[in-house]
Amino acid sequence: MRLERRDWLEFALNALAIKGYGALKAQSLAKGIGVTRGSFYWHFESLEAFNAALIDYWSEHTTERLITGVSGAGAPLEQLERLIGQAMRSGADLERAVRSWATVDEGVANHVARVDARRIQFAADLLAALDVPKDEIGARSKMLYWAAIGRLMIPFPHENTLSDEDVTALVALFAKRDA
């Protein structure tokens, strides 16, 4: 099987989501793909370089998902519900693994921090459009986002889901105009 850089990154992203960052070894990845490390070391200078490329790849991947999946169409309240809904349901494994990875790799942490900042800003803009008091937007948007992340980082998140009504109620609470 003739591979290119991107194939390695795709496969690694999958392995990362399933087995965690401990699976990011040239050897085990090669075994999983069905080639030897010769391929790996042709496409990437070293493990470090590979890791850097992988987290870059993830950043693009996840940013694009945010833009195409949530923003754009719909009223602010709908977008907000979609944002929370999406953050609480899909892509949990990969997000968990990346965040776990970020706790032991500063480069990864930087990328994650940038992604977080963007998503929090996105939530803040929506709250602003809903006429939430200015001095509360910062705290509420952060809290909202943290809750979404926190749920992902709880073991067995699928057993810890909020119903659609719960989500609606919470979003309404956070969109409240009065302090």
Place this chain on the structure above:
Amino acid sequence: MRLERRDWLEFALNALAIKGYGALKAQSLAKGIGVTRGSFYWHFESLEAFNAALIDYWSEHTTERLITGVSGAGAPLEQLERLIGQAMRSGADLERAVRSWATVDEGVANHVARVDARRIQFAADLLAALDVPKDEIGARSKMLYWAAIGRLMIPFPHENTLSDEDVTALVALFAKRDA
């Protein structure tokens, strides 16, 4: 230096907080303590047994902290603020590391899930004491707790702190009586 089981667990808990679960190797721990693996394999049957003992140790450690640190004295609103404040400030490194660990070890995940359930229940009781509508308590207590965890799992949490006023405002929002 003459060691016992507990010394190993204490040292490991520290290493876990600082370097993540990747540091939980008999060899590297032994090197850090200044003994050989002979000691490790005398006190513990295997790495697996050691891991199980360690996560048990953490469970007791962290449960005790909740009980003695938050519950008991003070009005419900104060306790709630203290709960959030504590969850958002101290012990971040260890909590992060354990949660990270839980993503790749089911035994650890089970322990963490039990701890989470207890803390969420604690928050729910406080909200109930504050006359929050019954059908909202479940969602709000979870959301509150998730936010605390989420903030911990965000890179550089110390750069992402809410002010005391923000915490007060948020707690007030979550303690609202009307839907």
Place this chain on the structure above:
DNA sequence: CGTCTTCCATACATAAGTGTATGTTGAGTT
């Protein structure tokens, strides 16, 4: 058809880890 580049395999040196079997020491105990 031959050549050049791309992609992968093989082989070697080195490091870090687990587990086990067996030797060694030092503090109590009788």
Place this chain on the structure above:
DNA sequence: AACTCAACATACACTTATGTATGGAAGACG
């Protein structure tokens, strides 16, 4: 003083990992 046993050291076999050097195959191309 001799004994015992808990606590640690040492040595061996095995596995998995990185990185590098070099050889080989398969396409692209003039």
